[in-house]
Amino acid sequence: MLETIPALTEIVLQEGGGGSAAIPANAAAALAVGLGALGTGIAQRSIGAAAVGAVAEDRDMFVTALIFTALPETLIIIAFVTIFLVG
Amino acid sequence: MSARTSAGESNYEYVTARVRSRRAKLFDEDDYRKLLRMGTGEIARFMEESDYEAELNALGSRHSGVDLIENALHRNLANHFDDLLRFADGALYDYIARYLRQFDAWNTKTVLRGLYSDADREAVEVDLIRAGEFSDDRIDRLLSAGSIEEVVTLLEDTRFGDPLADAYDEYEERSLLVPLENAVDRAFYEGLVDGLPNEPDRATQQYVDFLESEIDFRNVRNALRLSRSGTDMDPAAYYIAGGRLFEESEIRSLVGNTDELVARLRESPYGDELEPLPAVGLSGVRVRAREDARGRERPGDRAGQGGRPRRRNDRGRTGDPMTDRPKPAGTQPLSMGEP
Incomplete structure (x- = not known):
């Protein structure tokens, strides 16, 4: 099984050869944005929960809470830049 | 068992944010120094301007002096702990509840003592702290219980049920309350560390x-x-x-x-x-x-x-x-x- 792998990669590389990458550039950029969004979501999950808790106790916290909740948005914005770099 | 099996994941962030915010509202050291110089009436007024306003207003007509302050504090504490249990989900609920069950133990013992000493319902009721897991309904039924045996039966389905039933025989024999109280304490304390994760983070x-x-x-x-x-x-x-x-x-x-x-x-x-x-x-x-x-x-x-x-x-x-x-x-x- 293992000894067939080099041969297999050889074939795959030849098939996909001709200069084009295994993943087209546009798809890669889309992936990058998608993964960035995932990261943002994970970060906002806990920040959002804490922010809602704080606002529920004290309405004056609303603006601060909103700012902190929005901070991880920078992740997706930076990922968004990828599209222009690639495209 | 009165424990609610709470579904879902622990929501530490939400609960922590709320608790921190509430803790910030507690009297601080300066307030404490001020309180030390006050009489009971002044303390009550001082509290009225703080977080305790609602409780003081609700109880103001029925109690006065130290009783008023004490009952307001009890009720405030109970409200906060009830809130905590309401907020928490999953494992976090269990962690909080296992500590707050001390109020269940406390209430149970207070009711038992009340019955033992023939205190009237009112006197017992003001000393209860409705912060544990027992529902108001259960507490009301405990309060209306006419005998210690009835209390033991009422608590049958809780964690205090079996130990109390065991201790009841001894109580009948010697008509001392100690075995019953000891049973409640032991049930609470032994449940305290029971079932916690073996390798906690x-x-x-x-x-x-x-x-x-x-x-x-x-x-x-x-x-x-x-x-x-x-x-x-x-x-x-x-x-x-x-x-x-x-x-x-x-x-x-x-x-x-x-x-x-x-x-x-x-x-x-x-x-x-x-x-x-x-x-x-x-x-x-x-x-x-x-x-x-x-x-x-x-x-x-x-x-x-x-x-x-x-x-x-x-x-x-x-x-x-x-x-x-x-x-x-x-x-x-x-x-x-x-x-």
């Missing part, structure tokens, strides 16, 4: 440590009291498993030998917190709660209830576990005793 480990020291404190107090009172009660009957300090086998010899007991306490991890006082002997040992670890006193210690930490001070108590027996009816708070 660091945060959980701290909580486990906290719960274990809670058990240790109770064991130490029982040992000191038994030792001081010199009764021939079996110390093992009051021993609560799960702590870090004592083994069941050693507690008997330690209770018999006060010096050894004190020496043992000094060597223990709590030794640093012990403050030597001029008079040596039992009264010279001050078992202090670790204030930073606790921040709150247990229900029976009165006065600590606004959330202000207060030193635990066992000095000068001559009591033994028997002091947990009810005060004569009518003479105000059953809550004077320790839980």
Whole structure:
């Protein structure tokens, strides 16, 4: 099984050869944005929960809470830049 | 079992944010200094301008003076803890609930003492702290119970059910309340560390440590009291498993030998917190709660209830576990005793 792998990669590389990458550039950029969004979501999950808790106790916290909740948005914005770099 | 099995994931972030925000509203040191100079009326007015307004207004027409303050604090505490349980989900709910069950234990004991001493319903009701897991409905039924046997039956489906049923025979035999109260205490304390994760992460480990020291404190107090009172009660009957300090086998010899007991306490991890006082002997040992670890006193210690930490001070108590027996009816708070 293992000894067939080099041969297999050889074939795959030849098939996909001709200069084009295994993943087209546009798809890669889309992936990058998608993964960035995932990261943002994970970060906002806990920040959002804490922010809602704080606002529920004290309405004056609303603006601060909103700012902190929005901070991880920078992740997706930076990922968004990828599209222009690639495209 | 009254425990709600809470579904979902623990929502630490949400609960922590709310609790932190509430903690910030507690009286701080400056307030405390101000309160020290006030009379009860002024304190009540002071509280009225703070977070306690709702409770004070609700109770203002029925109580006055110290009673008003105390009841307002009780009710406020109960509201906050109810909220905590309402917020929390999943494992977090279980962690909070297992500690708050001390109020269930407290309420159960108060009701039992009330019945034992023929206190009227009103007197018992004001001393309850409705913060535990028992629903209001259950507490009302407990209050309307006509006999101790009825209380034992009412609690059948809770964690206190079996131990109480076992202790009831002994109660009938000797008509002493102690076995029943001891059963409630043991059920609570043994449930405290039961079923916690075996390999907790660091945060959980701290909580486990906290719960274990809670058990240790109770064991130490029982040992000191038994030792001081010199009764021939079996110390093992009051021993609560799960702590870090004592083994069941050693507690008997330690209770018999006060010096050894004190020496043992000094060597223990709590030794640093012990403050030597001029008079040596039992009264010279001050078992202090670790204030930073606790921040709150247990229900029976009165006065600590606004959330202000207060030193635990066992000095000068001559009591033994028997002091947990009810005060004569009518003479105000059953809550004077320790839980």
